[in-house]
Amino acid sequence: MTDLIARLGEAIGASHVLTDPHDLASYSVDWRGAYRGTPLAVVRPGSTAEVSEVVRLAHDSGVAIVPQGGNTGMCGGAVPSDDGSQLVLSLNRMRAIRSLDAGSATITAEAGVVLQELQSAAESVGMLFPVSLAAEGSCTVGGNISTNAGGTAVLRYGMMRAQVLGLEVVLPDGRVWDGLRSLRKDNTGLDLKQLFIGAEGTLGVVTAAVLALQPATPSRATAWVSLPSVSAAASLLSVLREHAGDWLSTWELVSRPALELVVAHGVPDPLTSEADWFGLVELAGPAGADVGSALEDALGAAVEADLVLDAAIAGSASQRTGLWSLRERVSEAQESLGPTIKHDVSVAISSLDDLVSRLAPALEAALPGVRPVIYGHVGDGNLHYNLSRPASLDPDEFLAHAAQLSTLVHDATVALGGSISAEHGLGSGKAATAASYKSDVEVDLMRAVKQALDPAGLMNPGKVLPLQ
Amino acid sequence: MTDLIARLGEAIGASHVLTDPHDLASYSVDWRGAYRGTPLAVVRPGSTAEVSEVVRLAHDSGVAIVPQGGNTGMCGGAVPSDDGSQLVLSLNRMRAIRSLDAGSATITAEAGVVLQELQSAAESVGMLFPVSLAAEGSCTVGGNISTNAGGTAVLRYGMMRAQVLGLEVVLPDGRVWDGLRSLRKDNTGLDLKQLFIGAEGTLGVVTAAVLALQPATPSRATAWVSLPSVSAAASLLSVLREHAGDWLSTWELVSRPALELVVAHGVPDPLTSEADWFGLVELAGPAGADVGSALEDALGAAVEADLVLDAAIAGSASQRTGLWSLRERVSEAQESLGPTIKHDVSVAISSLDDLVSRLAPALEAALPGVRPVIYGHVGDGNLHYNLSRPASLDPDEFLAHAAQLSTLVHDATVALGGSISAEHGLGSGKAATAASYKSDVEVDLMRAVKQALDPAGLMNPGKVLPLQ
Incomplete structure (x- = not known):
């Protein structure tokens, strides 16, 4: 391997081949600290030709490569194995x-x-x-x-x-x-x-x-709404589309416990509603587009149809920022409750209500007092169905339930034809779980493509598809 | 093979396995009559399970399959070879x-x-x-x-x-x-x-x-415009998007010779402009959307910027239909000039002008009097750059120039980073041509995927990728 390191240095400059443990640290762990590995070295090529040369040299030595970008993934896809055998290939010098x-x-x-x-x-x-x-x-x-x-x-x-x-x-x-x-x-x-x-x-x-x-879409109209149910959230999507068409750019759902956490962290609640569900709606259009009237018309029709209980429309840019904070700060606010067991699931939009209705009692039965903190993207059928510990439970004891609770969430999702990773991917963290839910035909197809393009199995092995 | 035919009949019913030459006729040729083959038989399974059984039986007999839908393709992708060895699998009973x-x-x-x-x-x-x-x-x-x-x-x-x-x-x-x-x-x-x-x-x-x-987009506003140049057509796209955003649903280009053909076939010309280029613009939005004002604003700005010479806005549904006819009837009208050598090319939108400017003199030099009849989709950088014969030239003599003229069109397109088949696919007609313009790496990748999924090479062989 010292031979490979030397040749890599010749190819891209020794200063771009990192082997000192101190230099390797930030490339060895993801941003959350959830996945950790030990690279053989980190290479930082500066051009496509250099990437090509690095990959060829590693290939010829039978050394596996883990490509890495901003290292902000949720599933460990850019973190190397812990046996010191894999080369991390960072793209962070290719910024043109x-x-x-x-x-x-x-x-x-x-x-x-x-x-x-x-x-x-x-x-x-x-x-x-x-x-x-x-x-x-x-x-x-x-x-x-x-x-x-x-x-x-x-x-x-x-x-x-x-x-x-x-x-x-x-x-x-x-x-x-x-x-x-x-x-x-x-x-x-x-x-x-x-x-x-x-x-x-x-x-x-x-x-x-x-x-x-x-x-560009410089014209924006933004509202925070309270809703009678998840089913209303899904129906509201149709109403918003009917009135606003392609101007509808955001329709995000937030559950009451999620809202309460954010409000407890100092973000003002514009509605003080007793509802269980809330949401952020935004329309965006070209300069001069009357997005404000379209939003008022759509919300008026939604109130009429009992899909929306109450609504606050942003009257200024700072109010808009405030409404967005109600959605964007959920993840951070939830950290105050201790460790979070995260899920990133999707179903058909019309099945969102079914998913939430099935999961609430099942999770409560499995671990009384467990606190779902839910937010997500209604238009994509995608919920971040995250769980915090019961107030009385020790964090480690809670995490001991992780596999059991995640299986409940994933089983219910798959039973509705859904996906256990809507937007976060699989990395090493979810590769085996995803494969266990897939048909043999589908796993075979994935393996056939992998084998066709990477017969030596050296490109980020163990990610997406579990090692056999 | 009689054995296979018998087993296919057992699997899906003998009445859905066609072997009589009379019954095979319509499945053996594409709608234009440009590609012709001779199937071993035509099978018409009625369910996914039956398709599966048909494919398995053919696979086990080493017989190739040509899937066929409406048979309206432009490149012969659904037409079997002429040696009577291939099974046409029609999906036309699966209509649920x-x-x-x-x-x-x-x-x-x-x-x-x-x-x-x-x-x-x-x-x-x-x-x-x-x-x-x-x-x-x-x-x-x-x-x-x-x-x-x-x-x-x-x-x-x-x-x-x-x-x-x-x-x-x-x-x-x-x-x-x-x-x-x-x-x-x-x-x-x-x-x-x-x-x-x-x-x-x-x-x-x-x-x-x-x-x-x-x-749905029930609100529509439609205009026919005359333009100073192809370059203006590309720039107009930006202006339309700036004013109308996602409401812009159509921006189609028509050359003067194409317009003249359609007008000669009885479609009224709303502008009687001397321009060389014309186009159809349509905005579409939800009920109540003021698409009319947006279109007027956009065209006003475009006239101001010398991108549009003149415009006619449809004032009724029948006027709208009339404007659409100016675009939709080009292909049919061109048939009056005899055989057409068709091309379906695309480049980056900003290269459209370059493509047209390069091709006009090159084609005229190769075959004086050749008549380009051009129409296409500006927003997609896609032109149907079709050629009719010089008025004095015999149709067969014209077609003898097809390879030479098509090579000119394709060479110029590829030189600008473009595609020789933007939307029509490759079938058997363009598979070898496309491969000849691709890098070895790209053809290798395509062959690796084909080999991985269809190692026996029995799925529509010779289409997309030329036989080796």
Whole structure:
């Protein structure tokens, strides 16, 4: 291995091959500290040619590679194994925006560009890059693509997959696939880029992408609503769409316990309603669009139909920020209750109510006093169904129930035809669980693709698909 | 083979296994009569289980299968070889809409459902299925998925791929992959459905799909515009988006010769402008949306910026139909000039002008008097760059130039980073041409996936990828 390290240093410069344990620390653990590994070394190539050379050298030595972006994943997908055998390939020196074509509404960015930098580049030409999520200050384009990131605007714009027009990928043997096309339509054979989106680096290393930009939406109207039920939340989606069409950009659900936590952390509650469910609605349109009237019309119709109990509409930018805080600060506020057992599940929108109705009694029966703190994306059928400990239970005792409680959440989700990982991916943390819920045919198909593209099994082994 | 025919009859009923040459005729040739083959037999299974049984029997006999939907493709993808060795598997008995969930905005349809039936089903619950194309009265859901169909609303809603939430596929060995999920988000591993979309039946047979529906857009505003240049057409896209945002649903380009043909066929010209380029713009929004004002504002700004010379706005439904005819009847009107050499190319939107500017003199030099009749989808960078013969040239002599002229069109497109088949796919007609323009790495990747999923090479051989 010292031989490989030396050759890597020759290829990309010794200063970009880290082996000192002190230097390796931040690359060895995810941001939450939930996953931890021990890399053989960390390599930081500065160009696609250097990535290609690194991958080829590792391939020829039979050494596995773990690609890493902003290291903000939720499932350990970018963390190496703990046996010191795997090379972490960090893309954080590849931060160029190679081109921006406003006329074509496309931007070509390298894998290490931080999501917020990408959003800013789009804004600088009066356009919008619509993917937005909590980690946008540190997550990267390559990671967003490799995990098919979601966030709060999926309802309108789709996930990261929907933004990708072209990709540049270093394949497991070091060859470069140049699929950096700026085309809206290209039916010349298999759409290869789809393979690498959401593959978490198990089929190759994404080094750059052409992404679509959207028209800016400077006109915004935002409301906080209280709801009689989850079923009303799902029905409200139809009403909002009927009145506002594509202007509807946000429809986020928050449960009463989640709201109470945020309010206890100092965010003002604009409604003081007794309801069990709340939500954040936002319309966004071009300059001059009368989004305010559309929102009032839609909410009026919803109140009429008993889908909304009460509503507060933001009258200023600072009020809008306040309403968004009610949704965005749930995760942070929940930390005050001790450790959280997190779930990221999705079902068909019309099954959301069913899922919540089934889970509440089942979880209470399994662990009396357990506290669900639920929030999520109604338009995507996606709930972050997170659990906090009963007030009287010791954190470690609570975590001892994690497997049992998660199985209940996942079983109920799958029984409704749902997904146990809507937007967070699988990494190492959920790979085996996901496989256990899938049919043999589906696992076989996934393994066949993996075998076809990475026959040596050196690209991020054990992620997405469990090792056999 | 008589043994296989007998077993197929036992599996799905002898009346659904056609071998009489008279019965085979309509399945042996595409709608244009451009591709012709000779099937071993035509099988018409009535369920997914029957498709599975047919594929398994053929697989075990080493007989190749050609899946066929509405048979309206442009590149021969659904036509068998002419040696009588291949089984045509028609999906036209699988016409059930299995479910429609308005609350989740999803519909589950079998492969043989005709696109227009799907659109009608969506309308029946006040929603929209947005894919729309000339063949919608006979093309099918399975074919639309297998060719990743485009059409006139891609600008706003994306291609068929963007509508697919879940798939059911019979794999090359007869196993059924049940991926019929109604989820907006599912990051539990490789997104296998992407493999089969646009694969033209070379990796398996799509038997059913879950498709997303959109909010209805009853408010419409439509205009016919004259333009100073193709470059103005591309710039106008930005202006339209800035003013109308997602309401912009159509921005179609028509060249002067194309317009003249349609007008000669009796469609009234609302502008009588001397311009070289024209276009159809449509905004569509929810009930009550003031699309008319938005269109007037946008066109006003465009005239101001010298991007539009003149405009006619439809004042009634019948005027709207008239404006649409100017675009929709080009293809039919061009037939009056004799045989057409068709191209379906795309480039980045900002390169459209470059493509047209390069091609005009090159084509004229190659065949003086050749008549380009161009129309296409500006928002997709997609032009149907079709050629008619010089008035003085015999049709057969013209067709003798087809390879030379197509090479010019394709070379120029690829030189600009474009695609030689934007929305029509490859079938047998363009498979070798597409491969000749692709890198070895890309062809290798496509072959690796094909080999992984269809090792026996029995699924629609020679389509998409040329036989080796």
